[in-house]
Amino acid sequence: xxxxxxxxxxxxxxxxxxxxxxxxxxxxxxxxxxxxxxxxxxxxxxxxxxxxxxxxxxxxxxxxxxxxxxxxxxxxxxxxxxxxxxxxxxxxxxxxxxxxxxxxxxxxxxxxxxxxxxxxxxxxxxxxxxxxxxxxxxxxxxxxxxxxxxxxxxxxxxxxxxxxxxxxxxxxxxxxxxxxxxxxxxxxxxxxxxxxxxxxxxxxxxxxxxxxxxxxxxxxxxxxxxxx
Amino acid sequence: xxxxxxxxxxxxxxxxxxxxxxxxxxxxxxxxxxxxxxxxxxxxxxxxxxxxxxxxxxxxxxxxxxxxxxxxxxxxxxxxxxxxxxxxxxxxxxxxxxxxxxxxxxxxxxxxxxxxxxxxxxxxxxx
Numbered sequence: 001x002x003x004x005x006x007x008x009x010x011x012x013x014x015x016x017x018x019x020x021x022x023x024x025x026x027x028x029x030x031x032x033x034x035x036x037x038x039x040x041x042x043x044x045x046x047x048x049x050x051x052x053x054x055x056x057x058x059x060x061x062x063x064x065x066x067x068x069x070x071x072x073x074x075x076x077x078x079x080x081x082x083x084x085x086x087x088x089x090x091x092x093x094x095x096x097x098x099x100x101x102x103x104x105x106x107x108x109x110x111x112x113x114x115x116x117x118x119x120x121x122x123x124x125x126x127x128x129x130x131x132x133x134x135x136x137x138x139x140x141x142x143x144x145x146x147x148x149x150x151x152x153x154x155x156x157x158x159x160x161x162x163x164x165x166x167x168x169x170x171x172x173x174x175x176x177x178x179x180x181x182x183x184x185x186x187x188x189x190x191x192x193x194x195x196x197x198x199x200x201x202x203x204x205x206x207x208x209x210x211x212x213x214x215x216x217x218x219x220x221x222x223x224x225x226x227x228x
Numbered sequence: 229x230x231x232x233x234x235x236x237x238x239x240x241x242x243x244x245x246x247x248x249x250x251x252x253x254x255x256x257x258x259x260x261x262x263x264x265x266x267x268x269x270x271x272x273x274x275x276x277x278x279x280x281x282x283x284x285x286x287x288x289x290x291x292x293x294x295x296x297x298x299x300x301x302x303x304x305x306x307x308x309x310x311x312x313x314x315x316x317x318x319x320x321x322x323x324x325x326x327x328x329x330x331x332x333x334x335x336x337x338x339x340x341x342x343x344x345x346x347x348x349x350x351x352x353x354x355x
Contacts, residue, residue: 006355043274044270044271044274045270045271045272045273045274045275046274047236047275047278064271066232066271066275068233068236068237070348072349074345074347074349077345078343078345081343081344081345090263091263091264091265091322092263092265092321093324093344095229095230095232095233096345097229097233097237097345097346097347097348098345098346098347098348098349099240099348099349100240100348100349100350100355103240103241103242103348103349103350103355104240104348105237105238105239105240105339105346105348106236106237106238107235107236107237107238107251107280108245110236110278110280111236111278112278141278
C-alpha cells in the first residue's frame with residue numbers, strides 16, 4: 001500500500017529538512033531579487049507572513065515591515081531566530097513560529113501580504129497544493145497580496161536537466177557533506193510546476209492572479225483573494 | 229514572541245477557526261522579557277487598523293498591563309496622543325513572551341513557547 005500523502009511528506013520533506021537544516025541554511029543566504037523588490041515595495045508598517053521561512057533570509061530585507069514567519073522544520077526555525085537575531089539585536093528578534101502550511105495559526109483576513117517561497121511544491125498531491133494556496137489566501141484581507149514561488153519543470157538551462165515533458169513528481173537528492181563524516185544523501189520530494197499550472201492552482205483555490213512570471217528556474221504568482 | 233504577533237495568532241485546529249472562543253490565545257505561565265527599543269510612531273499608526281483591539285485588550289489585561297481604552301483610537305487620535313503611542317509601543321513591540329504556553333479556550337489545546345518560539349504543530353488527532 002502507498003503511504004498517505006502526510007506520511008510521504010513526513011519522510012521526504014519534513015524529516016529531511018530537520019536533518020539537513022544547518023547545511024541547507026549555509027547554502028541559502030542570498031535573497032532572490034524579485035522577492036526583495038516585492039518586500040521593499042510595500043508601505044512601511046505593513047504586516048505580513050513568510051510561510052516556510054527556512055533560515056529567515058527574507059526577514060531583514062525591509063526593516064519597516066512586521067513579518068511573522070513560520071516553518072514546518074523546528075530546526076530551521078531555531079536557526080532563523082539565531083541567525084537573524086545577530087542582525088536585529090536581542091530587542092527585536094525575528095518573529096518565528098513552528099507551523100504546518102496546511103494548519104496555519106493565523107487569524108483569517110488579518111494581514112497585508114504573504115510570501116511563500118519554495119514551499120507549495122513540497123506538497124505531494126494537487127489537492128494539497130491547492131489547499132496550501134487557499135490557506136495563504138485566507139490570511140490576507142481584501143486588498144492583501146500573496147506571492148508564491150514554486151520550482152519549474154522548465155529548467156532547460158539548469159544542471160538538473162528537467163524540461164517540458166519530464167516527469168513532474170520527483171525525488172531530488174540532497175548530498176550532505178560534513179567534516180569527518182561519511183557523505184549522506186537525502187531524497188526530497190518536489191512537484192515541478194509546468195507553465196500555467198501555478199495560475200490554475202491559484203484559481204482553483206479561489207484566488208485571483210494579479211501578476212505571474214518566471215525567474216531562475218521558478219514560476220511565481222502574485223495573487224489576491226477573489227472573494228474580497 | 230512579541231505581543232504584536234500574538235494579536236495575529238489563533239488556534240491551528242481547523243474546527244476552531246469558526247469559534248470566537250479560539251481567539252485570542254491565552255498566555256499561561258508566561259515569562260515576559262522587556263527590552264527598550266526606539267519608538268516609531270508611523271509604524272504604530274500604520275499597524276493600528278490591522279489590530280484586533282478587543283483581543284489586544286484581553287491580552288493586555290491577562291499579562292497584567294494597565295487597561296487599554298475600550299474603543300481603539302483612530303489613526304489621527306493615536307498620532308496626537310504621545311502617551312498612548314508609548315504605551316502601545318511598550319506593549320506590542322517591547323514586550324516578548326519568552327517561555328510559557330498559549331491556550332485555546334475552544335479546544336483547550338496548549339501550544340508551548342520555548343526561547344520565544346511557539347510551536348503550532350498539532351498532534352495527529354487534531355489535524
